[in-house]
Amino acid sequence: MEMVVVAPPAPGRLEDLRRRFFATPLQAVLSLACLAIMVFLVWKLLNWAVFSAVFTTSGGPEACQAAAGACWSVIAARWRIIFFGLYPYEEQWRSALACVAVVVMTVLSCIPAFWTGRRIALVWGAGTSLFYVLMKGGVLGLAHVGEEAWGGLALTLFIFVTTCLIGFPLAICLALLRRSELPWISRTTGLIIDGVRSLPLISILFTFAVVLPFALPQWLQGDKLYRVILGSALFFSAYQAEIVRGGMQGVATGQEEAAMALGMRYWQRVSRILLPQAMRNAMPATINQFVISFKETSLVVIVGFFEILASGNAAYGTGEWRFAYVEVYAFIAFIYFIFVFSLSRYGAFLERRMSVSER
Amino acid sequence: MISTNSTGEPALRIENLDKYYGTFHALRGINLSVKRGEKIVVCGPSGSGKSTMIRCINRLEQHNGGRIEVLGTELNDDVGNIDEIRREVGMVFQHFNLFPHMTVLENCMISPMIVRKQPRAQAEATARLYLEKVRIPEQAMKYPSQLSGGQQQRVAIARALCMQPQIMLFDEPTSALDPEMVSEVLDVMVTLASEGMTMICVTHEMGFARRVADRMIFMDGGDIVEEASPDEFFTSSRNERTRQFLSQVLGH
Amino acid sequence: MVSLLRNQKVRNALLQVLYVGSIAAMVLAGIVIARRNLADQGITSGFDFLFKSTGWDVNFSLLPATANDPYWWYFLIGIINTLFLGSVGLILATIVGTIVGLARTSSNDLARLLGRTYVDIFRNIPLILQVFFWYAIITHLPTPRSAHEAWGFLLTSRGLYIPFPNVGSAAFAAATLAVIAAIVLPAWLGRTSRLAQPIGQRRTIQFAAAAAALACAAIILAIGRMPDTPLLDFPALQGLNLRGGLRIPPEFATLAIAIAIYGGSYIAEIVRGGFKAVGTGQVEAALSLGLSPWRVFTLVRLPLALRAMLPILANQYVWLMKATTMGIAVGFTDFFMIVALTINHSGQTLEAIGILMAGFLAINLSLAAVFNRINKAIALKGNQLRG
Numbered sequence: 001m002e003m004v005v006v007a008p009p010a011p012g013r014l015e016d017l018r019r020r021f022f023a024t025p026l027q028a029v030l031s032l033a034c035l036a037i038m039v040f041l042v043w044k045l046l047n048w049a050v051f052s053a054v055f056t057t058s059g060g061p062e063a064c065q066a067a068a069g070a071c072w073s074v075i076a077a078r079w080r081i082i083f084f085g086l087y088p089y090e091e092q093w094r095s096a097l098a099c100v101a102v103v104v105m106t107v108l109s110c111i112p113a114f115w116t117g118r119r120i121a122l123v124w125g126a127g128t129s130l131f132y133v134l135m136k137g138g139v140l141g142l143a144h145v146g147e148e149a150w151g152g153l154a155l156t157l158f159i160f161v162t163t164c165l166i167g168f169p170l171a172i173c174l175a176l177l178r179r180s181e182l183p184w185i186s187r188t189t190g191l192i193i194d195g196v197r198s199l200p201l202i203s204i205l206f207t208f209a210v211v212l213p214f215a216l217p218q219w220l221q222g223d224k225l226y227r228v229i230l231g232s233a234l235f236f237s238a239y240q241a242e243i244v245r246g247g248m249q250g251v252a253t254g255q256e257e258a259a260m261a262l263g264m265r266y267w268q269r270v271s272r273i274l275l276p277q278a279m280r281n282a283m284p285a286t287i288n289q290f291v292i293s294f295k296e297t298s299l300v301v302i303v304g305f306f307e308i309l310a311s312g313n314a315a316y317g318t319g320e321w322r323f324a325y326v327e328v329y330a331f332i333a334f335i336y337f338i339f340v341f342s343l344s345r346y347g348a349f350l351e352r353r354m355s356v357s358e359r
Numbered sequence: 360m361i362s363t364n365s366t367g368e369p370a371l372r373i374e375n376l377d378k379y380y381g382t383f384h385a386l387r388g389i390n391l392s393v394k395r396g397e398k399i400v401v402c403g404p405s406g407s408g409k410s411t412m413i414r415c416i417n418r419l420e421q422h423n424g425g426r427i428e429v430l431g432t433e434l435n436d437d438v439g440n441i442d443e444i445r446r447e448v449g450m451v452f453q454h455f456n457l458f459p460h461m462t463v464l465e466n467c468m469i470s471p472m473i474v475r476k477q478p479r480a481q482a483e484a485t486a487r488l489y490l491e492k493v494r495i496p497e498q499a500m501k502y503p504s505q506l507s508g509g510q511q512q513r514v515a516i517a518r519a520l521c522m523q524p525q526i527m528l529f530d531e532p533t534s535a536l537d538p539e540m541v542s543e544v545l546d547v548m549v550t551l552a553s554e555g556m557t558m559i560c561v562t563h564e565m566g567f568a569r570r571v572a573d574r575m576i577f578m579d580g581g582d583i584v585e586e587a588s589p590d591e592f593f594t595s596s597r598n599e600r601t602r603q604f605l606s607q608v609l610g611h
Numbered sequence: 612m613v614s615l616l617r618n619q620k621v622r623n624a625l626l627q628v629l630y631v632g633s634i635a636a637m638v639l640a641g642i643v644i645a646r647r648n649l650a651d652q653g654i655t656s657g658f659d660f661l662f663k664s665t666g667w668d669v670n671f672s673l674l675p676a677t678a679n680d681p682y683w684w685y686f687l688i689g690i691i692n693t694l695f696l697g698s699v700g701l702i703l704a705t706i707v708g709t710i711v712g713l714a715r716t717s718s719n720d721l722a723r724l725l726g727r728t729y730v731d732i733f734r735n736i737p738l739i740l741q742v743f744f745w746y747a748i749i750t751h752l753p754t755p756r757s758a759h760e761a762w763g764f765l766l767t768s769r770g771l772y773i774p775f776p777n778v779g780s781a782a783f784a785a786a787t788l789a790v791i792a793a794i795v796l797p798a799w800l801g802r803t804s805r806l807a808q809p810i811g812q813r814r815t816i817q818f819a820a821a822a823a824a825l826a827c828a829a830i831i832l833a834i835g836r837m838p839d840t841p842l843l844d845f846p847a848l849q850g851l852n853l854r855g856g857l858r859i860p861p862e863f864a865t866l867a868i869a870i871a872i873y874g875g876s877y878i879a880e881i882v883r884g885g886f887k888a889v890g891t892g893q894v895e896a897a898l899s900l901g902l903s904p905w906r907v908f909t910l911v912r913l914p915l916a917l918r919a920m921l922p923i924l925a926n927q928y929v930w931l932m933k934a935t936t937m938g939i940a941v942g943f944t945d946f947f948m949i950v951a952l953t954i955n956h957s958g959q960t961l962e963a964i965g966i967l968m969a970g971f972l973a974i975n976l977s978l979a980a981v982f983n984r985i986n987k988a989i990a991l992k993g994n995q996l997r998g
Contacts, residue, residue, distance in 0.1 A: 020720060027719060034721035177630075184627040188634060195968070198975040200933035203947055203967055211960050214648045215641035257419050258456035258515075262470035262522060263445040272469060276460050295737040302739075302940055309740055325747040333736045333744070340735040436619040 049330075061320040074324035075331050078315040082332065085151015085306045091143060095154040098134040101127055102157045110346055117275070128161055147225050151306035153335065159229055159307065160297045164290065166233035171240035176270065178245055196238035201296055204231045209303040228300055236293050243289055247282030248274060284354065287347035291340055298336070308332055370395045370430060370526055370557045371416065377424030378411055378581075385411050387581040388425065395525075398558045400568040400589075403578035404604060409561045412578070413528045416559070417448045430525060446474060449519030453531040455511040457503040463490065463514050464499040467521045475522065482521070489517040493547050509540030513547055520551075527551070529560040563608055569593060577601045645961055654958040661686075667956055669944040671860055682953060689949030690970055696863065696945060697932040700870030704931060707871050708878025715879060716886045726879065733876040739940055741873055746865040746941045765846050765856070771864050772846035775857035782835020786828045793824035862943035866935065874931050881927060885920030886912060918989055925982035929975055946970055 021031040052069025056076065064071035075082070083099075084092045105127030114120055135154060138144035150158065177189040196204070208231030213221050221227070251274055259269040279286075301309045309332060315321070316328040371393040378386035386408050393399055401409045414420040415427060418434060418441050427434040429444045458466050467486035471477040477485070490496045493513040495506075503511055512532055519527060529548065533541045545567045552558055552571045562568065568575060568589060575592040577585040577600075585598045596602050615621050646656050661683040668678050672688045673695060714726030733741070750768050753759065758767040765772035776783065797817035846856030889912050897911040898904075938945035944952075950967040954960050 030717070030719050031721050034719065034725050038721070038725060182623050182627050185630050188631050192634075195972075198972050199968060200936040200947065200971065202936040202939065203950075203971070206947075206951060207964060210954070211645075211964055214960055215645040217644060252454075252456070254452055254454050254456035255458065258450075258452060258458070260419060261417055261445060261448075261450035261452075261528075262518070263442060263474040264470060265442065265474075268473050272473065273458055277458075280460070295735075298737040298739045309737075309743065313743070325751070326744075329740065329744040329747065333740055336737055336740065337732070337735050341731065344735065436621075437614070438617045438619050438622065441619070 061324075065323050070327050070330075071324045072327060074316060074321045074327050078321065078328075081152065081315050082308065082311050082328070083152045083154070085155060085311045086149050087151060087154070088143075088145060088149065091137070091145060094134045094137070094142065094145075095150075095152070098131045099154055099157055101130045101134065102161055105161075106343075115279075117271070124161075124165055128165055131158065131161065147223060150225075152311040153308050155305060156297055156307040159225075159232065159300055159305075160294050162229045163232045163236050163293060163297065166230065167236035167240060167293075170233060170237035171244055172275065174237055174241035175244035175248060178241065179248060193238045193241055196235060197242075201232070201235050201299055202302055204235050205299060205303050207231065208234075224303075225305070228303055228305070232293075232297070232300070235296075236289070239292075240286065240289050243282050243285045244278060246285065247278035247280070250281040251277045284347055284351035287343065287350065291344045291347065294340060294343070295336070308335065368395065368431070369393060369428075370397070371559070372428040373412075373416075373425070374427075375425035376412070376415065376422055376427065378408075378415060378420060379423050385581050386415070386422070389581075389583055391576070391583065393526075393557065393559065395557055396555045397573045398552050398556075398571050399560070399574050399576060400572040401559065401561045401576045401578060402563060402565075402568070402604070402608075403584075407578040408581040409578045410530055411581075413450075413530055413559055413561055416526075416528060417445050417450055419450075446522060447524050448526045448528060449522055449524035450528040450530065451512070451515050451519055451532045453535050455503070455508070455515045455535075457511055457515055457518070459503050462500050462502055463495070463506070466503070466514060467518045470518070471521050485521050485523075486517070489520045490514070492520070492550070493517045494543075507540060508536045509543045512536065512540075512544045516544075516547055516551070526557045526559070529558065529562065531561050531563070533562065533564055565593070565605075565608055577604065579604075642961065649958065649960060652958060654960075656959075656961060658962055660957050660959045660962070663957075665953075665956065667952065669949070670942065671863055671944050682957070685949050685953070686946070686966060686970070689944060689946035690974075692938075692944060692949075693932070693935045693946040694974070696866055696870075696935045696938070696943070699867050700874060700935070701928055701931050703867060703871030704874030704878055707875025709882055711875060711879035712882025712886075715883045730876045730879050733872050734880075736873075738869060738873045738934060739937060742865060742869040742937050742940050745868050746861065749861045749865055768861070769858070770861050771859040772856045773859065774843045774845045776832050776836070776843055778832055778835040782831055786831045786835070789824050789828035789831060793821045793828070796820040796824055860943075862938070862941045865941055866938060866943055869937070870931060870934055874927070874934070877927055877930075878924070881920050881923050882916070884923070885916035888919035889915045921982065921986055921989070925979065925986070928982070929978050932974055932978065933971070 022028040048069045050069075052067060053072055054064045054067045054069070055072045061071075061073070064073045080089075080092060084095045087095045105123055108114055108123050108127075109120055114123055133139060134142070135150060135158065136145060136147070174189055174193055178186050178193060180186045180189070205228055208227045209224055212227055212231075255273055255277065256269060259273045264272070298307065298309050300307055301313075306314075312328045312332045316325045321328075369392045371391070373389055373391040376386050376389040376391075377384075389408075389412060391399075391412075401413065403409050411420055415422045416429065416434075422434075430447055432440050432443055434440060434444055457463075458469070461469065464483065464486055467489065468479070468482040471482040471485060472479060487496060487499065490499055493516055495510055495513055495517075498506060498510060498514070503514065506514065516532075532548070533544055536544065541564070545564060548558075548560070548567065549571055558571075560567075560572075572589045575585075575587055575589050576583055577592070577596075577598070579600050585592070585596060585601045587596070592601070593605065596605065616625075649656060662681050664679045664681055665685055666678050669676050669685065669688055669692075671692060673691055674684075674688055676684070676688055711726045711729050714722040715730065717723055717726075749770075752766050752768040755765075755767045755769055758765045758772075760766075764774070776786075778786070797820050800813070800817050800820055844856055846858075893911055893915060894907060897907040902910065935945045936947040939948045939951060942948070947967065950963045953963045957963075
């Protein structure tokens, strides 16, 4: 509850402060307590991360360990493994460029001018192909690098992007199937969606990575990476399907009837009338789902992939940098934070804008 | 343009039409035949089945018994027939149901383009023609939410006309409008009627009915209670329920 | 044939049969292939393995466990571990979330800033990363010999040691139940006797019930105390090791902390949303009746906000239960890890996955059922808040 206080004309600055923070004794105590906590935390953090920290590798791990503050030298020394994993050293520029491609693609898809089915598909198709070509090579004079050598941030981004790329169309299909008029189709789909949603993601990743090979014929098994991506896409689509369905429920029934009365067939109604409106309704929740799913890509570390979290573990795990685990985790957390925070801020902005335009 | 030949062949023939919602008997064996170019006005108390009946004609509701024949094609489970009939039957709804994510012009062009496969230029020419006809050519590039209710309903009529249908269905087209906007919509409908369009209108606008209708139909309880010419209907109705209804509608 | 395909009814029937049929066929084919593949490895399908002994150990269990115990017993242990960790995480996260959420809705700018910073930081970092982080911190704590000590609590790399009553496990369980009763009973009484008693009397009855239940807990603890020991057992260093008190293993502590902090940031947002949903009109009405701000909070804002939050909170709790599967990242034997270990050791892949699915389905459904009951019980009668 935020109370709007109408200010009397030109209050003194001190008076203003007093009213905002020391209106009652309880308020005063609360303000002072909060201030104390903040000053303490900020001071501790700054002292650790900046003032007493070591930034250069010149002293080596020993000098670094002796310092009272953070040892950022571990990042300086090991950033390549965190970002690129085991990707061949001379080729790491490709991995970096691929990450940039994904970031550009994400930024582009946040611009309303790209929000038509065809344009968004084009951006994502082009971005992902560019990423894949850069990473895998084997064409255009780029040396071939197999998926098993991919790692770090690039692998995290790859899993995220392909999850969305497969999961999003799948989600739309599931949503359409679930709201089908044919009872057996909607019931079966409902069962699949609810079943997947009731399971933890880890168990699905585990099933796709470890168990699925038993249940598939040899020629269908594919690489473990792609199986895990499929599992994570399935999980994503089960949640996204419900979001899309919610968006569809927000489209007035009259819309569908008008389209029918105009003679449009099912697919014409869906693609021209239903989906454009439903996706617009579902936009904020969709971005939120992207945010969640980006965070959840980190779970693939459990089924043994060398994504950014695992490469972080490796960065401090070996001998000389053993003590610097906090710094490495802080660094990775910071990377995640940048991605997730900006995306979720963007989602909140969009939500505000949409609720304003509705009025 | 719209075919105006009023030959003997009926545009619409309904025989023993039955419709159930669960156990509720919404339409009880309705019979109706409409000639080409004929204007029918359907009225009756709410829940009498009048909307249900005209929604059966283009299969927005599926009937459970009886026969519907539109322009000589039977409306049954055959998907091809359903598509064919919907192309030839236009409909105007109480709540306009314009597509909010498209401009007025796009609303009018989309169906001719994707259903009738007309080239864009032709579709646009047709759309502009009909927007002219409903007297809002200047609003073509606006979105529906920027228009008043009366303007939206006129766009909806233009949109239906762009498919160049042979029959037009109106499902209470003025009920959701503010009073001052009713006449602008009715004027368009009167013009349309004078050009010979086959029209079936569910409406309570009795003045419009008197001016335009060839035949009045009064429905109650899922049944056609009375069928008469407007003169007869308004002045010397024999049916008790009709008289009661008329006194309520015209009473004030 | 062609005209048949144009028939809507035939088409609909065909589509349904095709869809359901192909999904069923895929699942069946998968099972058949998997059974053959497993049979090739000498693994017979069926649930007989449940009664064989496992031959491996679990590192955390509330029930007695040895490597000789059968698989079904281990699955039970796993489920109980998951529920236990989930409940502890759920309670802690709710406490954290309530505090932060209240800070975020407070009228004090500094408190709001603090709350917002918390939410922004911990919501935007993946849970598993936080789990790794806390696990690294805890396992890098000093050894028992040089443990951090405060108020009888010991922090070591072998776990957290806390003072613990010197009672048998049965008595402790009974006392825990009594404490839970002390919380639940007054709430329940408040509902059933709502119309029968005036407010003052109802309060007295509620207090009496809570006090009685707490007294029960104290008596149980006193009686159940092991002879000739102090009531509270403090952990202390003996030789190279710590004796006494209750040891919370690092794995459990890590997960509980991570879930509490991460889940707390989500619950804080739910709490904030709940309070935002209470209309200013309701609050102004209450203030204009001359109620004090505190009473406005407890009588108007809190009850209304609680009703707005509950459905979303229920989803969050279901999510929290599923988050216990992070256990496998640090080696805590939750339900999922037991299933994974079972597959590793016995090879009974299909059966174990089936049990996993059934287990989580049961957990989800029962949580949903509980929350539906609560929701229905506290729902506002009539429709005065709609619109």
